[in-house]
Amino acid sequence: MEDGLLKKLDAMVREKGYPNRSEAIRDLVRKTIVDDEWTDASGEIIGVLVIVFDHHSRELSSRLLKKEHHWVGGILSTLHIHLDHDNCLEVKVIRGKAGEVRDFADEMISMKGIKYGTLVRATAGVAL
Ligand code: NI
Structure with missing residues (x-):
């Protein structure tokens, strides 16, 4: 991951109180999956x-x-x-x-x- 993006990720981890990057990334992936479910009208x-x-x-x-x-x-x-x-x-x-x-x-x-x-x-x- 690029330095700039990594810094933003770390700032997000701190702001939202995640214990680590992995937990924040897991949440982002799940959010994307839920967004996709809603995009697919038959989901x-x-x-x-x-x-x-x-x-x-x-x-x-x-x-x-x-x-x-x-x-x-x-x-x-x-x-x-x-x-x-x-x-x-x-x-x-x-x-x-x-x-x-x-x-x-x-x-x-x-x-x-x-x-x-x-x-x-x-x-x-x-x-x-
Ligand atoms: Ni009422």
Whole structure:
């Protein structure tokens, strides 16, 4: 590895608190594998969908539920937190093909009444 790149790697190892270079490199390789899983639309992945919404929002809760019931096999778990008087936060762990999970998340996030939504990439661990 070139000196410049090695210095940057060592700086990253220090900043992130890795015990050594090997552990940092292992993580980078795994990250690349997970990125590839998500690039391949048919790859089996796990996504974590985070949404924030106002539960007073007209018919939103029932529309969300309806959409979920169409996708019941893929939703492994849902965590619901009442943030305050109006707002709810939900975290959904979704398993499926990358393309389908992305589409499902996009449909949820773009629903009227969803104030914030994001899909976090995780992995089913098959390729790691
Ligand atoms: Ni709530």
